[in-house]
Amino acid sequence: MEKGMELPVLLITQGVLLPEAKIKVPIRSKNNLAMLDRFVLNRSIASKTLILVAYRTESEKKVYDVGTVAMIEQVSCFTSSTFTQYTLHIVGVSRAKILDYALPVSRVKQIYSTGEVSEEKEKELYEVVRQFERSLNREESATLSNAMRHMIPERHVDEVVDLVASFIPRLGYERQLEFLATVDVPTRVDAVIEWCKKHLESNPPRAIRSASLPRGIAIHDLRGNGKGRGRIIHNSHEETQNPMEKLAAKLEAANLPDDVRERVFEDLNRVKSSGGNGQESSMLLNYLEFVADLPWSTTTKDDVDIKKARQLLDDSHEGMEHVKKRVLEYMAVRSLRDDGTGKAMAGPILCFAGPPGVGKTSVARAIAQSLGRKFERISLGGIRDEADIRGHRRTYIGAMPGRLLQAIRRSKTRNPVILLDEVDKLFSGVHGSPSAALLEVLDPEQNGAFMDHYLNLPFDLSQVIFIATANDLSTIDGPLSDRLEIIEMSGYSTPEKIRIAEKHVIPSQLETHGVCPDYIRLPPDGLQHLVSGYTREAGVRQLARQIASLCRHAALSIAEAVNQNCEKADTLPDFSLPIVYDREKIGDVLGPATFGDRSLDLVDRLRAGFRPGMVFGLAWTPYGGELMLIEGVASTSKAANGKGRVMMTGKLGEVLKESVDVARSWINANAERLGVDSLLGKDIHVHLPAGAVGKDGPSAGCALVTSLFSLASRRLVRSDTALTGEISLTGMVLPVGGIKEKVLGAHRAGIRRLLLPEANRQDAAQIEQSIKDELELHFVRDLDEVLKKMMTPSSFVLSKL
Numbered sequence: 127m128e129k130g131m132e133l134p135v136l137l138i139t140q141g142v143l144l145p146e147a148k149i150k151v152p153i154r155s156k157n158n159l160a161m162l163d164r165f166v167l168n169r170s171i172a173s174k175t176l177i178l179v180a181y182r183t184e185s186e187k188k189v190y191d192v193g194t195v196a197m198i199e200q201v202s203c204f205t206s207s208t209f210t211q212y213t214l215h216i217v218g219v220s221r222a223k224i225l226d227y228a229l230p231v232s233r234v235k236q237i238y239s240t241g242e243v244s245e246e247k248e249k250e251l252y253e254v255v256r257q258f259e260r261s262l263n264r265e266e267s268a269t270l271s272n273a274m275r276h277m278i279p280e281r282h283v284d285e286v287v288d289l290v291a292s293f294i295p296r297l298g299y300e301r302q303l304e305f306l307a308t309v310d311v312p313t314r315v316d317a318v319i320e321w322c323k324k325h326l327e328s329n330p331p332r333a334i335r336s337a338s339l340p341r342g343i344a345i346h347d348l349r350g351n352g353k354g355r356g357r358i359i360h361n362s363h364e365e366t367q368n369p370m371e372k373l374a375a376k377l378e379a380a381n382l383p384d385d386v387r388e389r390v391f392e393d394l395n396r397v398k399s400s401g402g403n404g405q406e407s408s409m410l411l412n413y414l415e416f417v418a419d420l421p422w423s424t425t426t427k428d429d430v431d432i433k434k435a436r437q438l439l440d441d442s443h444e445g446m447e448h449v450k451k452r453v454l455e456y457m458a459v460r461s462l463r464d465d466g467t468g469k470a471m472a473g474p475i476l477c478f479a480g481p482p483g484v485g486k487t488s489v490a491r492a493i494a495q496s497l498g499r500k501f502e503r504i505s506l507g508g509i510r511d512e513a514d515i516r517g518h519r520r521t522y523i524g525a526m527p528g529r530l531l532q533a534i535r536r537s538k539t540r541n542p543v544i545l546l547d548e549v550d551k552l553f554s555g556v557h558g559s560p561s562a563a564l565l566e567v568l569d570p571e572q573n574g575a576f577m578d579h580y581l582n583l584p585f586d587l588s589q590v591i592f593i594a595t596a597n598d599l600s601t602i603d604g605p606l607s608d609r610l611e612i613i614e615m616s617g618y619s620t621p622e623k624i625r626i627a628e629k630h631v632i633p634s635q636l637e638t639h640g641v642c643p644d645y646i647r648l649p650p651d652g653l654q655h656l657v658s659g660y661t662r663e664a665g666v667r668q669l670a671r672q673i674a675s676l677c678r679h680a681a682l683s684i685a686e687a688v689n690q691n692c693e694k695a696d697t698l699p700d701f702s703l704p705i706v707y708d709r710e711k712i713g714d715v716l717g718p719a720t721f722g723d724r725s726l727d728l729v730d731r732l733r734a735g736f737r738p739g740m741v742f743g744l745a746w747t748p749y750g751g752e753l754m755l756i757e758g759v760a761s762t763s764k765a766a767n768g769k770g771r772v773m774m775t776g777k778l779g780e781v782l783k784e785s786v787d788v789a790r791s792w793i794n795a796n797a798e799r800l801g802v803d804s805l806l807g808k809d810i811h812v813h814l815p816a817g818a819v820g821k822d823g824p825s826a827g828c829a830l831v832t833s834l835f836s837l838a839s840r841r842l843v844r845s846d847t848a849l850t851g852e853i854s855l856t857g858m859v860l861p862v863g864g865i866k867e868k869v870l871g872a873h874r875a876g877i878r879r880l881l882l883p884e885a886n887r888q889d890a891a892q893i894e895q896s897i898k899d900e901l902e903l904h905f906v907r908d909l910d911e912v913l914k915k916m917m918t919p920s921s922f923v924l925s926k927l
């Protein structure tokens with residue numbers, strides 16, 4: 127049996143894709159959708175390469191036995207409320223025989239072209255193609271000449287005819303299929319010459335007006351090089367240059383380490399000896415270009431001036447003193463331990479953790495700037511494939527280097543600061559563990575000779591400074607989190623947001639939109655309204671977007687006024703500067719406020735309808751703190767053993783479920799002492815609304831005890847208070863995380879009285895004084911204290927549970 131390779135199948139029902147041509151294929155059929163889902167969207171290694179299969183005739187549903195190996199250049203996705211349409215942007219690579227047709231994967235074998243084309247034939251071909259190009263409409267002509275220009279030098283006549291054939295209008299399905307199946311190059315050349323001539327009969331070429339031709343096209347000339355197979359010559363300068371020599375010079379200039387140099391020049395000689403022909407050589411050429419582009423020995427010199435760095439951080443970032451302090455310490459240690467090699471000494475990798483938009487990326491950028499290093503960001507969100515970090519082996523068609531080396535190439539230096547964004551969103555899939563690969567990258571023992579599968583040569587990453595960011599620390603892989611030094615960046619309070627907006631966001635948005643600061647004014651109450659009415663976030667990203675909308679509005683108003691002024695020089699426009707964005711004007715521009723009063727209404731409505739068993743807890747989410755309603759009901763159990771059951775709903779995690787059990791046991795054990803009925807013999811149902819959102823963690827313990835006590839005592843819980851805290855079975859209140867976020871979340875929701883664990887007193891000290899002034903904070907040590915402070919003083923007691 128013939129061997130071959132297995133490729134995912136994309137069935138096309140209209141048209142034929144020839145090698146070198148590009149098409150867009152909307153994915154509609156069930157089979158194509160399944161293939162897309164399995165091989166492309168989930169990023170398998172072979173995901174970039176497909177086999178395009180066509181039917182024998184457009185009506186007959188039998189597949190043709192020659193297909194096109196193709197590479198996906200882009201996947202675009204259009205989503206409306208009713209459907210999602212994916213479209214693949216594809217480029218044909220080569221012909222392939224379909225050995226074993228099956229869905230979703232078929233076994234195929236690449237077919238190579240055969241036959242030599244005489245010099246005269248080539249000349250004739252290039253002459254006809256030149257005229258054909260000028261007979262196309264301007265858009266197609268530009269696309270064809272562009273495609274020609276982007277064909278690497280040394281492309282052969284067989285590739286040129288494939289490209290040109292894909293531009294011939296109204297060729298017909300069957301003729302396209304026949305052309306696809308023709309491996310003999312002279313036959314294809316004859317066919318293309320004939321089709322071009324036919325087209326020229328009814329579409330004469332436009333006259334050449336060299337002055338009007340775009341640069342590069344006038345000299346874009348197709349002709350034989352007099353040495354057998356033809357090649358495309360782009361311009362007179364390139365005519366004199368041998369691309370192999372150019373590449374060799376580039377590799378020479380790259381200053382490769384000795385062991386690497388030897389292997390790379392061996393590869394170059396292999397390409398040279400094959401004359402640069404064929405699929406393998408073209409892959410090798412791409413590879414060598416990549417090797418030459420890597421900054422093997424280019425570094426920037428560190429310029430560590432702590433005073434300057436402090437100034438830069440202060441100028442670009444408001445508040446966040448603990449972050450700045452830690453960053454400066456980090457830089458000071460680096461400068462003292464610098465042994466002149468620039469190597470990052472074994473030490474922790476900084477990881478900024480916090481909700482979106484709190485400045486994690488911009489602090490990392492400031493670190494790079496103050497060290498005088500290049501900055502690159504790699505987004506790790508959703509990566510499941512080890513190859514994303516470490517690259518694909520070159521044996522795969524369409525193989526690519528990993529994201530790390532791509533970032534290094536972009537930075538053009540061997541010692542940039544690389545931000546590993548969202549390390550908490552790395553997943554392990556069927557194609558290896560990206561976080562294990564990342565561990566190797568971060569390990570100073572191993573990263574001096576990092577092996578990317580594509581590069582397949584050791585590359586020294588030891589001088590790179592890695593900084594990570596995360597939203598949710600609980601989802602970072604254990605060994606990876608051991609390597610990270612976490613610096614928590616919590617969300618901002620409203621006054622902090624206002625200060626950040628005034629000092630940083632507004633000036634930078636004005637500059638971005640080219641609006642003079644004198645032309646626009648955002649008075650304090652306008653800004654306050656913008657923050658509380660149009661944003662509900664821990665950071666300032668949404669706020670920056672809203673300010674950008676105001677700047678765009680200002681830019682448009684000013685531009686319109688200026689135009690009007692020019693048209694009627696004698697009448698001044700009805701327009702006065704600066705434009706003042708007060709509450710009313712903001713409402714006109716951005717529409718009615720999305721938050722603020724309306725959501726406070728919701729809390730007010732909940733408070734008005736408070737029943738026994740209801741209590742406000744506090745939740746930490748990766749997007750900031752939130753008020754969390756807990757509801758409980760109890761009824762006499764009808765269970766056979768009479769003991770009563772507990773039901774929990776609202777997508778609760780294991781730990782949260784256990785907290786309900788602990789709370790119930792504590793109430794039952796202390797019922798007599800507290801003077802309430804035991805919950806034994808009662809069926810209890812605890813529900814945490816926003817049922818579709820998963821919730822977990824031990825910090826709702828205090829709130830759960832309060833809810834169950836309320837049921838047992840038939841007394842109402844204070845609806846003006848929210849609380850957080852883990853509990854022990856013996857009634858102690860234990861500390862919890864995310865205090866600042868939770869307190870700010872409660873404050874945003876309009877709750878002013880809070881119960882926090884005594885052991886978290888220190889965390890609460892970090893909250894801005896102006897916020898604390900508006901709050902009544904109670905620190906509690908045990909559950910007796912919690913219940914005393916949480917229950918309404920009224921003797922409102924329901925007669926029966």
Ligand SMILES: Nc1ncnc2c1ncn2[C@@H]1O[C@H](COP(=O)(O)OP(=O)(O)OP(=O)(O)O)[C@@H](O)[C@H]1O
Nearest residue numbers: 442443444481482483484485486487488626630666
């Ligand atoms: N304390 C601050 N002072 C000045 N500007 C700030 C501050 N915090 C955030 N910003 C600005 O807010 C914008 C968003 O910040 P950035 O992109 O760094 O957020 P991030 O925390 O990295 O978010 P994500 O997790 O979504 O990537 C940036 O323009 C940043 O400069």
